[in-house]
Amino acid sequence: QVQLVESGGGLVQAGGSLRLSCAASGRTFSSYGMGWFRQAPGKEREFVAAISWSGDGTFYTDSVKGRFTISRDSAKNTVYLQMNSLKPEDTAVYYCAATRLVVATTAHLYNYWGQGTQVTVSS
Secondary structure: OOOEEEEOOEEEEOOOOEEEEEEEOOOOHHHOEEEEEEEOOOOOOEEEEEEOOOOOOEEEOHHHOOOEEEEEEOOOOEEEEEEOOOOHHHOEEEEEEEEOOOOOOOHHHOOEEOOOEEEEEEO
């Protein structure tokens, strides 16, 4: 069982930055691929970024490439999402998720989910 707790969301102006954190419980954090997803009002949950067990592999949806960076710190059982050059269309609830696979980019392949953290980008 893995429990995930996100933090770091908030209100920011367009062009600004935020760093989301996801703290994971359990001693097998390094055995899980980790991902970030987001859901805007009235829209389906969408993939944002993923990182492999070792951290060597990272994947991003096209709309955030070059602006967002996913990373993980196994010593702290934490995965991060650094978000730069934020746009109003990035506004959403951001969810952290863990998969037993090495890495995954689709929601149904993830086994554990956090409660989400709100990110609001004003224009």
